[in-house]
Amino acid sequence: MPIPVILDTDIGFDVDDVWALAFLLRCPEVDVKLIVTDTGDTYYSASLVAKLLEVAGRTDIPVGVGIPLDESARTHSKWLGDYRLEDYPGTVFMDGVGAICNTVMSSPAKVSIISIGPVPNIAAALAREPGIVNNSK
DSSP: OOEEEEEEEOTTSSSHHHHHHHHHHHOTTEEEEEEEEOSSOHHHHHHHHHHHHHHTTOTTSOEEEOOOOSOOOOTTHHHHTTOOGGGOSSOEESOHHHHHHHHHHHOSSOBEEEEESOOHHHHHHHHHOGGGGGGBO
């Protein structure tokens, strides 16, 4: 049975998060339940994730807009082009922290949270719903 996973990512600065996401999408051992962006312009980052998921044929995965921490360079703007988050045919949660809490709390199995970045969304999720510690790892 695949492991349920939430990816919390600061995608958009460099290529490492893109590679990590591509790996997770092709890994049969995991079931990606949610991807939430953090740091910088999280709306822009969520648009990147949405376009990547659409290109990969994985619009079944919800995208969450997380907590912005600072302004960041839009290093993937050329690839993103005129793609907008509103174009994503899958589910988009404007409250990424709430989506983390709901995904963890509603999962029948413990959810593995993979964080690539400074984790403000995870800190906020723990503050909002401390019970997520009982159903996540």
